[in-house]
Every structure is written in structure tokens, then in C-alpha cells.
Amino acid sequence: MTFFNEEPITAADKTFFQLRKDIVEGGILAGSKLSEAELSTKYCVSRAIIREAINRLESCNLVERKANIGARVVALTPAGLIDLYQVRESLEGMAARLAAKNMTPEEIDNLNSLLNSHFQKVKTGESYYQEAGDVDFHYRIILGSKNKHLITMLIDGIYHLVRMYRVQLGMSGPRITTAFDEHRHIVQAISNRDEELAEMLMRRHIMYSKKNVEAKLVKS
Amino acid sequence: MTFFNEEPITAADKTFFQLRKDIVEGGILAGSKLSEAELSTKYCVSRAIIREAINRLESCNLVERKANIGARVVALTPAGLIDLYQVRESLEGMAARLAAKNMTPEEIDNLNSLLNSHFQKVKTGESYYQEAGDVDFHYRIILGSKNKHLITMLIDGIYHLVRMYRVQLGMSGPRITTAFDEHRHIVQAISNRDEELAEMLMRRHIMYSKKNVEAKLVKS
DNA sequence: GTTGGCTATATTGTCGACAATGTATTTGTA
DNA sequence: TACAAATACATTGTCGACAATATAGCCAAC
Numbered sequence: 476m477t478f479f480n481e482e483p484i485t486a487a488d489k490t491f492f493q494l495r496k497d498i499v500e501g502g503i504l505a506g507s508k509l510s511e512a513e514l515s516t517k518y519c520v521s522r523a524i525i526r527e528a529i530n531r532l533e534s535c536n537l538v539e540r541k542a543n544i545g546a547r548v549v550a551l552t553p554a555g556l557i558d559l560y561q562v563r564e565s566l567e568g569m570a571a572r573l574a575a576k577n578m579t580p581e582e583i584d585n586l587n588s589l590l591n592s593h594f595q596k597v598k599t600g601e602s603y604y605q606e607a608g609d610v611d612f613h614y615r616i617i618l619g620s621k622n623k624h625l626i627t628m629l630i631d632g633i634y635h636l637v638r639m640y641r642v643q644l645g646m647s648g649p650r651i652t653t654a655f656d657e658h659r660h661i662v663q664a665i666s667n668r669d670e671e672l673a674e675m676l677m678r679r680h681i682m683y684s685k686k687n688v689e690a691k692l693v694k695s
Numbered sequence: 696m697t698f699f700n701e702e703p704i705t706a707a708d709k710t711f712f713q714l715r716k717d718i719v720e721g722g723i724l725a726g727s728k729l730s731e732a733e734l735s736t737k738y739c740v741s742r743a744i745i746r747e748a749i750n751r752l753e754s755c756n757l758v759e760r761k762a763n764i765g766a767r768v769v770a771l772t773p774a775g776l777i778d779l780y781q782v783r784e785s786l787e788g789m790a791a792r793l794a795a796k797n798m799t800p801e802e803i804d805n806l807n808s809l810l811n812s813h814f815q816k817v818k819t820g821e822s823y824y825q826e827a828g829d830v831d832f833h834y835r836i837i838l839g840s841k842n843k844h845l846i847t848m849l850i851d852g853i854y855h856l857v858r859m860y861r862v863q864l865g866m867s868g869p870r871i872t873t874a875f876d877e878h879r880h881i882v883q884a885i886s887n888r889d890e891e892l893a894e895m896l897m898r899r900h901i902m903y904s905k906k907n908v909e910a911k912l913v914k915s
Numbered sequence: 916g917t918t919g920g921c922t923a924t925a926t927t928g929t930c931g932a933c934a935a936t937g938t939a940t941t942t943g944t945a
Numbered sequence: 946t947a948c949a950a951a952t953a954c955a956t957t958g959t960c961g962a963c964a965a966t967a968t969a970g971c972c973a974a975c
Contacts, residue, residue: 485928624779625778628782705958744960746928765926
């Protein structure tokens with residue numbers, strides 16, 4: 476699952492990963508203040524470590540810092556979620572286009588295998604897909620783009636935020652079988668090296684997802 | 696010109712801005728190592744300040760840090776520049792689409808005024824456009840998208856890198872009058888609230904720019 | 916002469932203390 | 946009582962020192 480060497484080396488690394496996890500999964504609530512002293516005692520490291528971790532969290536747009544005042548976890552707003560999906564549509568669309576151009580035959584084979592294993596689970600009625608499977612699929616295409624900036628922005632930046640929204644607004648919802656078909660068509664386009672179509676299908680796929688999420692927002 | 700309140704408050708802010716400027720404008724060469732001690736004496740601040748500044752530079756993808764080894768200014772490669780333009784095409788295309796949807800009539804009027812003032816200068820043969828004017832135009836559309844993530848990624852992230860490439864590879868080149876026509880058509884699409892067309896034209900505009908840059912790369 | 920390990924040096928990582936800034940409380944005056 | 950200034954407190958920003966890690970140079974063994 477974890478594609479990249481996200482091995483923590485320094486104490487700041489470990490603290491950053493831990494803090495990010497706690498924020499994304501709701502252990503630290505959205506909008507809450509991050510007191511350096513408090514976190515310092517909680518995670519048993521010096522304030523310097525906490526400060527570095529907070530700076531990195533700011534880079535992924537998970538917290539906002541104001542000079543001489545402090546850092547807060549970002550607030551989750553419906554508008555913010557829409558903003559995110561617009562950026563996703565744009566970037567992942569381009570990722571799919573580039574994947575159609577740059578993925579190796581082996582990578583495409585693996586993508587097909589992944590899809591088949593998904594199909595098995597969907598067929599047997601397992602409530603699959605909700606999280607890991609979907610993320611896995613998207614990650615492979617993003618990485619398949621071979622574009623470093625694209626990869627960093629999406630995987631290090633956007634995806635953690637999206638997950639934070641999903642977790643804290645309780646959106647592990649349906650869109651299972653339909654999404655599977657969309658995935659299938661995207662892979663087909665990539666297999667055919669049809670860049671134009673791959674981008675268009677991915678953008679639509681994410682737009683559907685956005686609408687699905689929007690519908691849930693108004694209900695709650 | 697400077698749209699955003701980029702007022703430095705802390706010493707770390709000032710040092711970050713200064714370092715960024717020195718890197719983007721080539722005062723510190725691409726690929727060179729950033730020694731904390733050295734920079735500390737050079738900029739007359741403590742190592743802690745330098746470290747924070749370097750961390751922020753890493754967030755904008757201007758430097759790369761390795762644990763226990765140090766930070767280097769990113770290397771400028773032809774492939775890296777192509778990657779950048781692909782991301783730009785994707786994000787600015789979406790920005791133009793959202794601008795067509797979200798810009799106020801006043802903002803659109805101002806954009807038209809800007810375009811007219813450009814036209815005057817182009818007509819009188821001033822070797823305009825090379826830098827500020829073009830950036831100004833693009834910034835307004837990016838800001839007009841009203842999408843916070845989009846704005847941050849482009850203005851805080853991509854644009855400094857693009858400028859670094861331009862400066863250090865000596866690309867202040869032509870593409871003056873043709874680019875003006877492209878700008879004109881984009882504004883027209885935005886005025887008509889034609890999201891689809893605005894995005895398409897912006898993407899083409901950046902693709903042309905990319906090809907222009909590619910042509911210069913092979914020559915050098 | 917070359918290779919392997921050891922020592923010395925330089926660089927980054929981490930820490931606790933102090934300075935500067937922001938916030939809350941108190942006090943005095945109208 | 947209401948408001949404003951001054952004071953006390955809490956939090957962030959900055960610094961220099963020490964610890965941990967990486968790099969370079971040296972010596973010994975083969």
C-alpha cells in the first residue's frame with residue numbers, strides 16, 4: 476500500500492507522521508489550536524521538534540499558522556471540500572493523461588490485475604472499495620504519470636486532506652459498483668494509450684465523486 | 696504587482712524571502728549545497744532561522760532536504776521544466792474555467808483594462824510583456840478562480856520555480872505579440888462566462904509557451 | 916598498492932533558556 | 946458602571962550549546 480519510502484528518520488519525521496495521522500483521523504479535531512508546549516509534553520519531544528512538524532503540516536495545508544499567534548488545524552467547510560475536488564479533477568485528469576502516455580506495459584498489466592481482484596470482491600458482495608482499494612487504484616495512476624510535481628502535490632498534499640474530510644464528515648459511503656465501472660473504462664483508455672479519453676474519464680470520475688459528496692453535505 | 700500581503704513579520708519570514716529571491720534570481724546557483732552554518736553567518740541570523748527558512752523553501756520545491764545530510768537547491772533539468780509546464784497547463788486551465796465562473800464583473804473589467812494597456816505598449820513597439828505584464832495577467836485569472844488551493848499551489852509554488860528556470864536558463868525571449876492575442880481570446884471567453892472555452896484556450900496558451908521553451912532548450 | 920577499518924572533523928539534529936509578542940486581568944479615573 | 950491604561954501571564958520567536966550522524970583522512974594489514 477505505502478508506495479513511497481516514507482520511513483521516518485529523525486524525531487521530527489516521526490512526530491510529523493504521528494501528528495498528521497492524529498489530525499487526519501480526527502484524534503485532533505479540525506479547527507483546534509495546536510499549542511507547542513502542550514504537544515511538546517504530549518509527544519515527549521522538545522518544542523523545536525513540534526515546531527518543525529507543525530511547519531511541515533502547514534506545507535500539506537493541514538494546519539494554518541499565524542505569526543506570533545500560533546497554529547490551528549484547518550477548519551472543514553463545504554466550500555473547502557469543493558475547492559479540493561476541483562483541484563483533484565484538474566490534477567488527476569492530467570495524471571491519467573500522462574499515465575496513458577508514460578506507464579510501462581508491466582504497470583498497466585498490474586493495474587489490470589488490481590482491477591480484476593476488485594471485480595472478484597465486488598462480485599462476491601464484499602463491501603470493498605470504500606477506502607484502500609480506491610486509493611490504491613488512484614495512486615497507481617498518479618505514480619504512472621511519472622511527473623514528480625504532480626505526484627507530490629496529490630499524494631503528499633491533497634490526499635491527506637481528502638481523507639481528513641472523509642473521516643471527519645463520515646463519508647465512507649456507497650458509490651461502489653458504479654465507481655468500479657468507471658475505473659474499468661479509465662484503465663481501458665490507458666491500455667489503448669488514449670490520452671485524451673483517459674483524462675476525460677478521470678475528470679468525470681472525480682466529478683461524479685464530487686457530486687456524491689455534495690449530496691451528502693446538504694443532508695447533514 | 697504584489698497582490699498578496701507577503702509582509703515579512705518574523706526574522707524567519709525575512710530570511711525566507713531573501714533566500715528565495717537569491718535562489719530564484721540565481722544569486723545562489725541551482726544544485727548548490729545550502730550549509731546552515733554558512734548561511735547563518737551570511738544572513739546574520741541563528742541557525743534555527745536558517746533551518747526554518749530552508750524548510751519553507753522545501754515546501755515550494757525550491758530545495759531538497761535529506762535527513763542528516765543537508766539541503767541542496769534543486770537542479771534544473773529539461774525534464775523538470777516539462778513536468779512544471781504540464782502541471783501549469785492542468786492547474787491554470789482549471790483556474791481559467793473557475794475564473795469564467797467566479798470573477799466579478801469589476802474584476803473582468805479590470806482584466807480588460809490591463810489588456811488594453813498591454814495593447815498600447817505592444818502597438819508602440821515597447822518590448823513589453825517579457826515578465827511583469829504576463830505574470831500580472833496570469834495572476835489575476837488565478838486569483839479570479841477564488842479557489843484557495845489553486846491559488847496557493849500556483850502562486851506560492853509553481854511560479855517561483857518557473858521564474859527560476861526563466862532567469863537561470865535565460866528565457867526572457869519573444870512570444871510577445873502572439874501571446875497578446877491568446878490573452879485577448881482568453882479574456883473574451885471569461886467575459887462570455889464560457890468556462891469550457893476559457894479552460895481550453897488557457898491550456899493551449901500554456902502549451903504554446905511550453906513548446907517555445909522546449910525549442911530553446913534544444914538550441915542551448 | 917589497495918582495501919578495510921579507525922579516528923578526527925564537519926554538519927545536521929535536538930534541547931533548554933531567554934527575548935519578544937500577544938492576551939487576559941486588574942486598577943484607576945471619569 | 947463603563948472605559949482605558951497599566952500590569953501580569955501565557956505563547957511564540959530566537960538563540961547558543963550539546964548530541965547524533967555523516968564525511969574525510971589516516972593507518973594498518975594483506
